[in-house]
Amino acid sequence: MKYKVVIDPQAKKDLQEIFIYVAMNDGVQPANKLIDALEESLYKLEKFPERGHIPIELRSTGIKNYLEILYKPYRIIYEIDHHSIYVHSVLDGRRNIQEILSNRLLR
Numbered sequence: 001m002k003y004k005v006v007i008d009p010q011a012k013k014d015l016q017e018i019f020i021y022v023a024m025n026d027g028v029q030p031a032n033k034l035i036d037a038l039e040e041s042l043y044k045l046e047k048f049p050e051r052g053h054i055p056i057e058l059r060s061t062g063i064k065n066y067l068e069i070l071y072k073p074y075r076i077i078y079e080i081d082h083h084s085i086y087v088h089s090v091l092d093g094r095r096n097i098q099e100i101l102s103n104r105l106l107r
Contacts, residue, residue: 003046003080007087010104014090015039018074038090041071045078045085052078057098058105066105077101 007015015035023031045051052067055077066088068077075097077089091100 001083003049003083003085005043005046005085005087007042011087011090018090018092038071038074038076041069041076042087042090045069045087049078049080049085052076055097055101057101063105077105 015038018038019031019035022034049067052069054064055066055068055075058064058066066077066079068075070076070093073093075089075091075093076087077091078085078087080086089100089104091097
């Protein structure tokens with residue numbers, strides 16, 4: 001069974017910010033390559049949505065409907081709903097993930 005991957009506006013914004021940061025620091029070509037690789041990881045969820053795990057920051061909250069996969073150092077946070085995968089965030093794992101998730105998912 002194939003799931004539909006939906007990238008929400010916040011995750012699209014995350015990808016744009018990652019692109020801009022990498023383009024400014026390493027060049028446009030590496031930025032394009034990174035975004036392509038991240039998007040490829042996102043779309044692999046169509047076939048293997050259950051391969052993720054609950055983000056460590058959410059385990060203690062009892063919230064179990066969000067999963068994550070890694071494309072180091074990036075963390076792709078998503079939710080499975082029926083036959084759709086909703087990608088909520090693409091975050092640099094070196095940032096304060098606890099704070100970001102609290103602001104985005106726990107409001």
